[in-house]
Amino acid sequence: MWKQSTSPHPKTQWHSRLPDIVVPYIQLMRLDRPNGYWYFWYPHALGTIWAAIQQRSSPQDLLLVNLILFWGVLVMRGATCTWNDTVDVDFDRKVSRCRNRPLARGAISIMQANVFTAAQTLASLATLALLPPLCTIYVAPAVIGWFCYPLAKRITYYPQVVLGFPMAWGVYVGAASMGMDPLYFAPLLRALMALVRRESAETPGLSLILEALKEVRVNWPITALYAANMIWTLLYELVYSHQDAAEDAAAGVKNLVLLYAKPDAATPQERFGTMPLLRRLAVIQVLFLATAGTLGGLGFAYSAVSLAGTAAALATMLSRVRLEEPESCAWWFKVGNSKYAGTAMVVGLAAEYVGRAFL
Template sequence: MSDASARVADSTGNWVDTHAPLWLRPYLRLSRLDRPIGSWLLLLPCWWSAALAAGVAHDLSQLPLTIALFFLGAFAMRGAGCTWNDITDRDLDARVERTRSRPIPAGQVSVRQALIFLAAQALVGLLVLLQFNRFAVITGIASLLVVAIYPFMKRITYWPQVVLGLAFSWGALMGFAVILQRIDATALLLYAGSIAWVIGYDTIYAHQDAEDDALIGVKSTARLFGTRTHEALVVFYGVAVVLIGTAFLLAGVHWPAWLGLAAFAVHLAWQISRLKIDDPLLCLRIFKSNRDAGLLLFAGLLIDAVMRI
């Protein structure tokens, strides 16, 4: 098999395809380092909560290291989660046009090799987690159950995006666990708002595969909402902004955080206005733009935390 034919269908021209050693490329694709957007989307709630908790504590001393460790941990654990997803979904992936070129169904990596690679990535994530306090370690380990069951949800419910939201938003709790050693109402509201955000953006992502999913019986909110997706996004993105704003009220944030939330809300509105669910490439571009939306919110929180000091 040529390397060109080994590339994942919706990921070409990236550094993995052009610069990584040939033997390493299937493993980098397993961990989605050729498509790091998911790692960013896992990371952003971690950064939001770290900045918000630092502002509440009026103490920035832990924030730089926490931001760096969250970056390493998010990339490691997203890679582990994607590897687990590819192991459990290998038969389904082989039946979907966009995913049949993934390393396991394409025969580039065996299930045994993928399991070993999964363990290695999880070990990196554990080493990062162990740098934090005991409460944060326990909080982080508790997320593994949600991560483990997520790949099976698309087989039994039209709402797998909710479970993905529970997993991908866990970082909204971790910042409070690390910096304040507690999870309070502010953290829970931030977590709930992030879940609503994830449901929205992953519905957009799932529209890429809606036709294939219908043929093989895979369920998703994209299939559930169908032509009502725009209305559903108004609800979920609106709920996300309201819940995050309520968390901000409890935390007593200042104007930079509110400005960041306003920019976040405008970006989400722009996504809804641009979306065409029958255009897979546009769905992918809009989905990826959520990194920018999340960074706008983080920037506001970071400036707010600095101002509080």
């Protein structure tokens, strides 16, 4: 059978020194587990650097925008995790790794969690006031996607795919934060603003929106970068989901791992049939990164670090991860994948920017 994952006691970490009333909220935001934050921030950082390269933006502008996004993403991650725990509270009580979460153990109420989710969402969206107005249009699809993710676990075996959409969407949000319009949403923003101000009363609202949507076009280079991040999300979430495979099956949680796994098989290789899929996803991710670099006219730094570095990191980690061991899957998610593959993507693109800006 599968090994089951375990969860540490809720007050065995640094926040044990804080007042009891504060601890549940820190845990809901996952401030006690900051590694997951990088998965939210990396796509945004990639989008900002990409736009800075294409637009020849100044280092000061690039740094300022990333500082703003740092706060916005930090709080939005907290809102997303809080909402996920709220929706999944009954599931979490049946999974050993999750049953010590604040809602599952009864530390706070559903109402308190909902208020906290709303407060965090508003705090995150407040950063839009410091960014170009166009960012509002780009943020909306991501917020909707994060809202839908925990619900997807109930209706489809592909919740990781649903999560990949808003996680990778940060590439577009990051680019828009630098003043770039990667999907040509400006006409849509103008149409919405006209409706709000009632400047086009003679034109039906739906017609105005539909006309604006006709102006939307795909920027293929940055969309390839978006696709690479979407595949990356699917890859690391798939590995992460192996931790709870046995208990997810018993609790009724739908999970892509369960479509490939056979818990009663004799060997680990038979038990987990996902490794071939993981390898294919890694190859596809690297191909999308290569496509982005080629279409975007990027050079040696990107190819050597973002492309080759990511490929090497993924190949090494896939050869070392043990899908039947929750501790190995946890290391992949918390340390290995973000520290090596994620850093390689960002550092390579940043080196490309530095080379063009200063050399």
